[in-house]
Amino acid sequence: VRPTVSTAGERELIERITRRLGRALPPFVRLGIGDDAAVIRPERGAEDVLTTDSLIEGVHFRREWTSAAAIGHKALAVNLSDIAAMGATPRACLLSLAAPSDFPLADFDELIDGFASLATAAACPLIGGNLTRSPGPLVVDVTAVGTVRPRRLLRRRGAAPGHRLYVTGEVGSAAAGLEILRAGKSRADLTGPEAQCVARHDTPVPRLRFAAIVAKTAAASACIDLSDGLADAARRLAEAAEAGVTLAASALPLNPAARSCFEQQGLEPAMAAILGGEDYELAFAVAPRQERRFRAAARRCSDLAVTHVGTFVTERGTWLDIGSRHVDVPEPAFSHFRA
């Protein structure tokens, strides 16, 4: 009989978590796991940034397609991406986990390992949370707390006509990765660009360092993360600015495997890429006077592609220029509230 979370019980699970975290907590954490709540000392002269996001089995992942370690990683990553989008630095996180009674203990450990490994890499220790049984799906709800100096805060609002739109990393790779998995391909058989797309879907990397440099050098007028795709992100930045935005298909950083994946589905690759969700990259609006600082920030993160993909315009709307065509970008097809 494989041991499950219900054979272990709540206390043992908490002990397993604390054993897996191991590391000493930073001095600003006054009280971590083990009391009714956690306590941290705020950074002097800075503000607290708070976000929560959840991954739900059957909506955001399937256990057949995604390893427990990737689920743990991603649950934290999507929150850290929100912290990054504010120009903030993560400080601590909370994990609220609801697991089916038959969730194998080995998967529980693996999930915590995936979570803990990103928490360590991002210097964002787990300081508290909550474990409960789920009568249905595995639910991983994470809250992340960050800190930002008031002047460095990056908001969604701040773009204006004439500002340029930049994006980090690749666009549409996570969506392509999901399609590759849906097509039944095994991770073990994947190589090169296909494997990269699947990795973008499994284990997105929050762009914390680049965002912090941009925030510190006041090199952008607005920022948002790409949880629902570049089209949605660009639209939201434009709406907050009471402006419009035009994206250039030819400029989009498309992974070759993503391009051929979308083409095989009979989709226009650029359009599919900007409508694809879960990239967890960042989109920035950059004013002309910020261009030099923004490019300097990009040079400091030489391992990260930062691409000029569009421009904010006066007329309200969201467009994609494909060759000589100026195409209206439809509202996102995907909604968490449509089955």
Added chain:
Amino acid sequence: VRPTVSTAGERELIERITRRLGRALPPFVRLGIGDDAAVIRPERGAEDVLTTDSLIEGVHFRREWTSAAAIGHKALAVNLSDIAAMGATPRACLLSLAAPSDFPLADFDELIDGFASLATAAACPLIGGNLTRSPGPLVVDVTAVGTVRPRRLLRRRGAAPGHRLYVTGEVGSAAAGLEILRAGKSRADLTGPEAQCVARHDTPVPRLRFAAIVAKTAAASACIDLSDGLADAARRLAEAAEAGVTLAASALPLNPAARSCFEQQGLEPAMAAILGGEDYELAFAVAPRQERRFRAAARRCSDLAVTHVGTFVTERGTWLDIGSRHVDVPEPAFSHFRA
């Protein structure tokens, strides 16, 4: 056709939430709902207190038995109870809601109303969160942020042999309320003590004011909330103190309806009361030198019963004195990880 959350879609749901909150945010909230994360200014000279707790359909509530308003209220209340248990004052909260596609829009509104009404009463504005579809149960995950001056922090650790154990409100009423509902009684038919027990189960009241006074006057050596019952709370305070604790059955504040409910089940009422979960009252350890201050705090909250129910002892263990019997209290029967 009754409108559901999925006919409304994510944006409209967020608008419905913000309309229901209505009130202006306090000045320390720099950024509320609508960006990638919320931003608050920490209180000067104080520390941040962070907690997260979830209510899951089929585990913590059933929609047949509990109104959507009560679910919304309770999801916040259980978190505020944790904030209170630290001697902290709530500042803001986040709501992560996963709802089945067929969750009626009217219930959604009612849930938010129940949540918002307690948020307003407790001066703990909703500043952010996350909405998603659930393929199974309704999941309401809340994170609450509080603030506390370092010297006022109440921890689980701090009791010692000779300290007294006090509890707020009634013990076992929430468990009895659940039994009354399980027995198929309708809320409309209930009066007096039975109705009180059901109300304790439906809409627990976090003991924020009393805890804040105790914390401010340094009138307790330790504190914990009663999410898993008084026996579990007392045991945890004792374990943190490397001590034991003895409870007196004759001193327990039992609601008469709870007593007769437990008797009808063939249970020893005092034992059933201390093993019953979800009271969300607070248990305090009080040192002899703190007695006067603690009693003064209780007098200031004249609408709240505060009862001396036990004493910490040197020998490790948890006991209940029933008449002349000195009974070992078993480990809690209920675990969130047992079906």
